[in-house]
Amino acid sequence: MPAVSATTAAREILVRLHDVMASRTNAQAKLNQVTQIIGEALHSEVCSIYLLRDGVLELYATRGLKQEAVHVTKLQLGEGLTGTIAEKNETLNLAEATSHPDFVHNPETGEELFHSFAGVPIVRAERAVGVLTVQHVDQRRYDEVEIEALQTVAMVLAELIAGAGLIDETQGPGSGGARDTASVRLTGLKLVDGMGQGRAVFHQPRVIVEHTVAEDTEVERHRVYSAFDKMRDQIDKMMSQADFGVAGEHQDILATYKMFAYDEGWRTRINAAIDSGLTAEAAIERVQQRTRMRMREIDDPLLADRMHDLEDLSNRLLRIVSGQLGTAAQLGLRQDSILIARNLGPAELLEYDRRRLKGVILQEGSLTAHVVIVARAMGIPVLGRVRDARRVIGEGDFVLLNAGEGHAVARPTSAIEEVFENRLSQTQKLRAEYAAMRDLPPISTDGHRLTLMVNAGLRDDVAALDTTGADGIGLFRTEFEFLVSAELPKRERQQRVYRDVLDTAGDKPVIFRTVDVGGDKTLPYMSNDAIEEENPAMGWRAIRLALERDALMKAQASALVEAASGRILQVMFPMISEPWEFDEARELFEKQRARAAARGKQPPLTIRYGAMLEVPALAEVLDILLPKLDFLSIGTNDLTQFLFAADRAHPKLAERFDWLSPAILRFIARVVRACDDAGVPVGVCGEMGGRSLEAMALIGVGLDRLSITPAAIGPVKAMIRSLDVAELRETMRALLARPPANMRTALAEWALAHDVRIA
Template identity: 65%
Template sequence: MTAAASARQILTQLHEVMASRMHAQGKLDKVVEIVGENLDSEVCSIYLLREGMLELFATRGLNASAVHVTRMAIGEGLTGVIADQIETLNLAEAKAHPDFQYRPETGEEKYHSFAGVPIVYRERAVGVLCVQHVEPRRYEEIEIEALQTTAMVLSELIAHAELVDEEEALGLNSAKSGPQTVTGLPLVKGLASGIAVFHQPRVTITQVVADDTEAERQRVYRAFDKMREGIDSMTSQAEFGVGGEHEEVLQTYKMFAYDEGWSRRINEAIDSGLTAEAAIERVQQRTRMRMREIDDALLADRMHDLEDLSNRLLRIVSGQLGTAATQGLRRDTILIAKNLGPAELLEYDRRRLKGVILEEGSLTAHVVIVARAMGIPVLGRARGLRGLVREGDEVLIDADSGNAIIRPAQPMLDAFDARFAKSRERQAIYAELRDVEPFTRCGTRIQVMMNAGLRDDLSSLNLVGADGIGLFRTEFQFLVSATLPQREKQFRLYRDVLDAAGEKPVIFRTVDIGGDKAVPYLRSGEAENDENPAMGWRALRLALEREGLLKVQARALIEAAAGKALYVMFPMVSEPWEFEAAKSVFEAQLKYIKAQKKVLPESINYGAMLEVPALAEVLDLLIPKLSFLSVGTNDLTQFLFAADRANPKLAERYDWLSPAILRFLKRVALATDGAPVDLGICGEMGGRRLEALALLGIGFRRFSITPVSVGPIKELVRKVDLAEISGLMNGWLSQPPPDIRVALQEWAEGNGIEVD
């Protein structure tokens, strides 16, 4: 008899048992007999979760008196380990396993070999199916697959026969059902609370046993065709580029999608009598087992690719396509995902989406850039997240500290609410400053502007009382688009932004993509993947090489600013010639538009971002050509310290208040002193109260920061005497104290100035 035929025989008999009028206990008793006979197994047992304990419900081979008597906790003994880890065990010698426990009432002392699989319902282990033999041996793969298929059928029986409580089935009384703390990497700081919603809801398999095998096979064939069409479409997109990581990933997907071995195993599972969904899930379980045994990181990644592809196929065959965004959010939500793209994040209702937790994610990921602009806290690299959180669980995110609490107890909720309340009180104070101009105690007007990048960000401009938009990141439109945004689309966005800003200035930064903000439709055909993407082919370097890109953007900006003042800033300028080259592109487009007799901007003001330290050495050559200069502290700092800000091990290795960065910034301020050029600061440094205090002391008078930071910085400005703080900073930069941060904090607190 073939393996598929043997498995089908078991499944046919199980189907008959399930369809019978027999009571649930009788069905379980029959199941252990069927499995035991077909696998020629001396022992077959079923343990189910009841009142938080695994209880022996049925057995063939062990002492019958142990049924409903033998109980063990989750994680206790081999059975408990299977339920706890939701994994399969296959042991030639059970007693050699460190978690083996002997239960004398079962009479199992004579059995050596052991194999067990979890019975899973709604992603929770609600029981264990296991077999034992006197003879020491490892079970063959076909035997393990038969056990896993039986476990799938048992999960269906459990759901319909209510063999375990609904709370047990949902895992509400499991060992992991109480409060759980998840640690991760803070990607976007902030506090948030809501219910857990999975970005990609797991497909619920409602029918395991097939009524018509051929019909199930045809469903799988159609799903494979649809999946392959989608992947072929992605790989054949125009301008996708040649070589590089994106193509490698898609080629790997394509290889798996057309893998005959994978489709054959699914067909074999269908031959055994499973529905299309159950067959895909069966093969996926086998993949997960293999993944746990793989030490090679690269091979493990490839197996993860296959897991993702299996989920994709399962969603297609079941018709359960789309994400949670398509279903709509009904309550305040914490979104749970393995990873997200920026366009996927923007599909969600911003009124309901309060926070995001990612199993992966990095500081430079596109979704993080967009989430920061949206003001949504994000916690990344939360390993094992899906094993701890369930759909609908209450979740608290503290992305300031880098953790989240799943199913918090009341004292945790109270403490969190207190922090929220304090935050709201401060926000109320800041809101009162919305229409108050930020003058220092000595009467100097400080410009407090905000950063933006999305059309929706404009609502914050008047809400927080910012002086304008000191940095509009035009690349967001490029990052969330599947193709290069056309000129008309860019024009509409820029016009809407200028109209919404009214009389307030908007500084448009030309597109900063490439490097660590790679887009699939723009790649260098010659360059290899950047080993250091932040310092690679990106921003102005990319735009000058792909001059057509900059020409289109220049024309869109100039036409959008008809009759208004246009402020244009070039990113990643390293030398004056780059600024001149970029400016000449705009001047050529201005000349062209003028020849078309179209309305021109009232004025065009050109500026540069100082992010590359080399530019500081030639500021005397560049300043006469500038209207304004903005220091981008995020990139500048990582370049100065040679510390990749995307690397969590280096994230705390540099300090914005170290003498090195402050002396550098002071030198830049002195270089612009007396020149008709407006000096500003962009980036996170300017939005932190203690750092902003230092920046005021070394000569910065324009800040462009996140909208949520505008109120706190305006409030700070009104408490500062510039002569006093300047004298203090000059002294400290000349003769630095052991820790400038500590010294400045102590001074601020002594002068009644609250800091972060």
Template identity: 70%
Template sequence: MPLSAATSAREILTGLHDVMAKRGSAQAKLDHVVDLIAEAMGSEVCSIYLLRAGALELSATKGLNKSAVHVTRLALGQGLVGTIANEERILNLAEASSHPAFAYRPETGEEAFHSFAGVPIIFRERAIGVLAVQHAEPRAYAEVEIEALQTVAMVLSELIAGARLVDGAERRRGQGEGMIRLAGLKLVAGMARGHAVFHQPRVVVEHTVSEDPELERARVVAAFRKMREQIEQWTREAEFGTAGEHQEILETYKMFAYDEGWVRRINTAIDSGLTAEAAIERVQQRTRARMLEIDDPLLKERMHDLEDLSNRLMRIVSGRIGTAAQSGLARDAVLIARNLGPAELLEYDRRRLKAVVLEEGSLTAHVTIVARAMGVPVIGRVKDIGHIAAEGDAVLVDGNQGSLVVRPTRPIASSFDNRMAMSQKRRAEYAAIRGLPAVTRDGLQTTLMVNAGLAEDAATLDATGADGIGLFRTEFQFLVSAALPGRDAQFKLYRQVLDAAGERPVVFRTVDIGGDKALPYLNDIRDEAENPAMGWRALRLSLERTALMKAQARALIEAAEGRTLRVMFPMISEPWEYEEARALFEAQVEWVRERRQGPSRIEYGAMLEVPSLAEMLDQLLPRIDFLSIGTNDLTQFLFAADRADPRLALRYDWLSPAILRFLRRVAREASAAGVPVRVCGEMGGRPLEAMALIGIGISNFSITPAAVGPVKAMVRSLDASAIRTKVEQLLARPPRDMRKVLGDWAKRHGVAVG
């Protein structure tokens, strides 16, 4: 190629609009375009293939047989051209016939040409055609030649779509592409239907050719400056990313944001005649093409970070930097995002937010915890959802199965509605028993309390008929704050919760941060261990950071003035940890009572999550007022199975004889000591598992608000003495499949386990 990439592209762009603006048929315009490109690039062959009737049709050529125009057709994925369009990738081949996808078309006369280079013509993130050049001599095309082709293809896409030369080019991305089923990771259960709303809507490049390159360059410089300022601000105060990844993500973002090579490539694209937005998109397309050639998963992940940063830069340069929450949700929304922080999620109107779909996400991410408390279904690890769905698409979300449907057909939507209706019918049945006691058929009284973490959660007590809050996770306030919450802020929250609960009990768990709940504003509590859940967290951290715990203790004590304060300590391994924590609390009680009225009564409890504590219950039980069993952590520690790892999700079962025997022993010891036991965790919120827990002597539960109705229905249909007899028999001689045996028993005895 005799000219530079920028010069060649600029020369072509100058002529393209002139050609397309002239009067004449669409075919005549395409013929002029390939002549123009071939001449400017010194190419023997230049061809344009356009997507028509579902196939790529040779629509114009300079150098191949003219008789093949509108005759040669290739399906998506067929031949070199079909591969380029289907995978939206670049092919640069010194010998075209050596590629496994090569498909010979004799009518084109292309056997005389050996080298081949092709780039996708992309309009609104969808390939609508292919631009290809060929030479007789076998040679690989230079990088500058490929870049020139990409630049030309970008502008060509706008002109082709504007002239409606391809099928559906005038439609928005995703529309009319048909129904698509997707699977992901179940994060928060529930069913919902709504319309796709992007947390940070993608910017569609409407104008590609610039009139003033200097102005476009200045816009990019200003955008980079603003983006870098944002990243520096994140490092100082904002919550960012997911648990355990903050520092790594920020360092990667900094690396890309200050990468002069990235800036230089964008400026080169501007030199070729593109607007700032088109230049960023052009470089982004090249990055996507390179990602397809990378096998290293770590490098691919870094490329995803660059893609995310490119989108941010695009939003800044176009002036569209807000989120969907800031612009408001017009109707029922299924929120789509790469990832979210809990504070970002809380900005959305709960009445309109129906579900969340994430490209990333994990079971222990902060946003998952908050979404569960909000009752919003969430599916994570949905690959490429940001490109598959379009803004406004109808979406069906089944958080129970970890699946979703984009653009459902009428029969599929109808079937989904029927399943949702059944679910709503069950909720109506649960609402009918909301005011009735959770008593078994033979008179056993159970207590059903809820887990909470936000001030608004106290409102669920009336809605569900729960007996109180059995676990208030005080760390939520820390997770959603940009800075460490002070004592006054904590006091305000705790007083608000107690006021909303009224006479119903509230059990506050002291802050459980550290480990996998890293806070961006407390860099020194990060745990880099391979399994942070078993690291420096919860009470272990609080006993070392006593100022943190003293501030929380005083806030709780002052908030409970004149009432009963119930507080429990998490992650206790040995009784001495409980003793130290209680002594610290009682010192603060004494300090408060010297100055003002304190709580009328304080009840202290311990959480049994670490198996070692079960061996020391004879020492612990005389000192505590209640015992809470955290089945989530306890189970993963008992089975040495990380609950955040989806590969291990089915490797252990809460109805395993091992866990049931362990919990039965704990329940018996606590009962003998006169200490009430409560299960706090997902196990107690599942009707079949709750039935088994009643069978081993546990009748107090703290569960999600959504689980109160199903568990109460199970309790009211159960004969407690019968299930106790049955469970004792099963634990004496455990069956191969405890879950199946218990499920069959429940069905025969009319127990409502769902």
């Protein structure tokens, strides 16, 4: 194919397809003509169209394969290359088709003559209803412009086959059929803790694009520009009315969201799709489909979340341009509701009446999603990764949501409702009990005073010091400011955040962890330095990245030094593997302290330096490092996966390796002994310390300081106040010397026998 733009290639094909679609011939004749047009335009010997019929992909038309295979060759979803495209709803582009592991030979088609293969899904209402493929005798990958042209044509084909009644409506969500009334339990990922109940409300029906080929591109362009203006006005108004009561990082997220709304690059891509001959709706959908495909290829959750924001805006723009503005938020919630959505953008969540919105269930979503940060600020529980939510739950169904335990029940029986109500009542009583303990110190029954601190990452999180009575912030994650920004945050902006945190904390200590980015937390403005990593958790991240990109760390050090003017500044460096890394990081901070003093700025009263022990290798050189440290923090999340060589995000490994394994407890006990001998305070910050049984074990191996989530303070404090620390430590020494077959069971039985409160 000659070197032309994707816009020109698609336009040439669409001009010819317009006449085909307008003709009075039957659907089969039209599809036959389509394969000829595409094959000729792409100089490809083969062009074939497969349609999903009765749950099976049927070869419906072809140019280049044997005609006797039409309506005879049939493939299951996931069978062969074509079945894989339909099942995964993704594009394939292969120089040699037989090299792909999913290749299946269909001898009746005569396809053995052809080597190269490319295929794109024909998508309708977010599901593949067919596949468009091209093949070539020569071994070559199709050019990007050819693939984009195929994807654009596939949109038009979706309209053609829908109009001809050829789409299989018996498969997939929303296909109709008898309404299920049985109770059903759905599981997912806890995104925002909490419980709620209400009637299921669907956030929005998908806008089905009915007309794809434009009659007048200038008219379509004007419609898009007008929709952009209206969308931006809506977002500006929404942001000006958003009221969280206090400032916080959620405001920065919304600013990033607004930045996307005003992104000219996005509008340019839609414009180019209109130039190719698509209507305004089809152009938006075309760009949106490309975004979805990119989302499936992105491993970095933060970048994927940015793509979700763009998807949210695309949905908003599509509704405006099509005149279908009726989201559940705009229509208004009439009763207590549980919102069901594939995904949500932060601005869309803000449109809902939070008095009646009792919870959110997402088919997608991640812990780092922007909407999750906003939902947490609004106090709305969120359950994510509920794959079948929109298929299994019906509009108006009564739903019980327990995000904390990772499940929801639709159409519950009276017995299930009673259990839920009891659990909700019990949870509220426990909350009240923990709240009443706020001012009580974490002192054990034998008079041992422990230190309970909270982990934080947002300015709003600092308020937990008052609500929980925690002793301070043992880990303030500073990277969020970097992750939600479109560019490297200015020193002044960072300084403002750190000063706010210190001011809010008052006389309680705050330990700032220096920026931990890189790996799976890629910064978009550092993408030129990014390299593809097979295991990003053990890659170019944290202190490794910060020391190499020292401008980033110098700006942060300067901001922290000036923010802590006249106060004690505590900083710790993440992922230290060897003592020289700590030395370099400390020297960098000291230079910024000297620089601030030289400029007449009042420096901190003192700077206390710490390191995080997450890399097991550091335990072997503690004798070198400890004399230089003011404190050490053990990061159990990364440490556990490094010790076991087990990715904690891997679904098959997440529950396989127990935090209460003797290997972990022995390792931590050895580190604690080394710190005690050197007179260096040591603590734990991580999920392990936030679970009452695990926290008990950590205290048992000698730890006196835990930094945990705010929600865990109450249960862990209650456990400590029922515990005899001296007796526990004597028991732990015996258990670690001769570990039982199941350490978790042994510790649970000991706690039960000694009336230790384990939540």
